Amino acid sequence: MINFGTVGTGWITESFIQAAQLSGQLQLTSVYSRTEDKAKQLADTYHASNYYIDLEEMAKDPEIQAVYIASPNSVHFEQTLLFLKNKKHVICEKPIFSNSAELAEAYKVAEANGVYLFEAIRNMHTPNFKILKDNLKRAGKLRSTILPYAKYSSRYDVFLQGEEPNIFSAEYSGGALVDLGVYPLYLAVGLFDEPKQVTYHPVLLRSGVDGSGTLVLTYEDFVCTILCSKIAHSELPCEIHGEKGTFILEDAAPISTITFVDNRGNERETLSVELEEQNMVYECENIVRIIETKNDQEYLQLKGWSEIVLRITEEARKQNNIVFAAER
Template sequence: MNFGTVGTSWITESFIEAAKDTADMRLAAVYSRSEQKAKQFIEKHGGSNIFTDVEAMAKSKLIDCVYIASPNALHYEHAITFLKHRKHVICEKPMFSNTKELESAYQIAEENGVFLVEAMRNVYMPNLVTLKEKMEKAGQLRNIVFNYAKYSSRYDAVLNGEEPNIFSLQYSGGALVDLGVYPIAAAIFLFGEPEHVSYSPVIIRTGVDGCGTLVLSYSDFMCTIFCSKISTSYNSSEIQGEKGTFTIDDIGSIANISFIDNHTGQKQQIANEHPEKDMFYEIDQIVQMIKTNNKAEYKKRKQLSADVLNITETVRRENGIVYQND
């Protein structure tokens, strides 16, 4: 499939480089509000067509699908533009600001016979599937702790009195929707929907959560998620059961997983590192889903995205974190 991109940040560059390793994706067009930036971007990554108008790009026959990595608050506007012109949309997480946008966009996708998929890389990792298959080794689950805390270079700008998009209510930012969605998605993938959720955020000057602790309550165990963009954690994530504990080095990439037996203390390697281009897995599986018109898999991916967004929207509203898009 020929694809275009909306957004010229590092995440778009990572997507393009990973797509080069697939047999079915070819970069055909790049959009940027700045013609100069679009030219520089396409010269660096290949392709031959640039656009400075989203509508014109959506109408173009040059592309079959688009990868959207614009600021969070613009995802909905950009996605529906392409969906209405019958282009498949792969949208970087968090796909939308709220469930209202999500439901509307999925309806438009259905009306136009195209796919709308969230790019949430960790739930496409083979290692996460392996972990789920081996979960019984831990026995009865009792406590899960997922960490995803990484100091953002953009927080320096906040400290200097500025308001970068990722720390802005206007652009649907904050730690939970930027980093917290990874462990939330992993938890739902592994354990299903929780019975109850609660969030204790640290609200920074711009009005968004700089960090926070989310608790997902299940019938017989708890899952505690710590996410932060204003500090860094070097701790691994853990799934603790009565028989043993799984350790996960990075809940965002699921690169290395070990299991430690509670009685013997023996440590077993469950999964090894992924290649550097870890976005390859999501791209490859999404493309195959589209090519084969796999509606069953599409339904599962839609539900996962809806479940994650429902949690983030619920807890941020409970804590007075209200976006402009709301």
């Protein structure tokens, strides 16, 4: 059992706490918020023994072994470094950082302090991702892939009224690609590795970030197209097309269902297993297992994926002059 604390009080934090409880392998001991009322309310709801409004004080708590960070994107780096330097394992919600330089520095600090750093990316830990990867060769030579993830954000209504919510702000390292787009992007990287070429075609908002966009990843023999949006909605499935068959995924995250369609007989086969309703539980279980068994092979694979994904989003932003405040 690993004792952990949380930074942030949004719905994603509560989802992670619930998943941690379901896993039976993480014990919530502390929570942090900038406001005492929110910190106390979250602690009371989930029976945490401590709550903090001072992050430095929380980082020094000897009871905490790991921390889950789900604060605004732009402060992930400084908060992560604080906890790593205090020898806490860090699970940082995606997108982990604003750029590759921050990622490299954070991994150095983690290694120097003998702790692990993880990017929280739930779809890569589900059993269905492993099933898909293990069966990928059944499709034969890959020829094309389309991975959509478009969900209209209620925060866009606020944006249209003249405000600038964090997720649509360059000040807070926001935008569609680094928010929703990282799910299908991670899926592509996990299945196909790093592409030869990256091209991004965004719909830019007045705040200087992308509200939606089309990311094209060029591989040796095929192209992977990722559609992401927070200003429109799509119910298109994901598809991976090969010369022998096609994989159809209900979604890029959490990868709810996988169907394989044979090209010649047109026979359909369901390969997926039914996921837990609280599907972040797989992420919790895998992270604890890696920490407790010191499984550096799996850890380095996750690290490698984070590095590739961040390189791609950084290149995509560079092509379109999307500059975060953390980089100015």
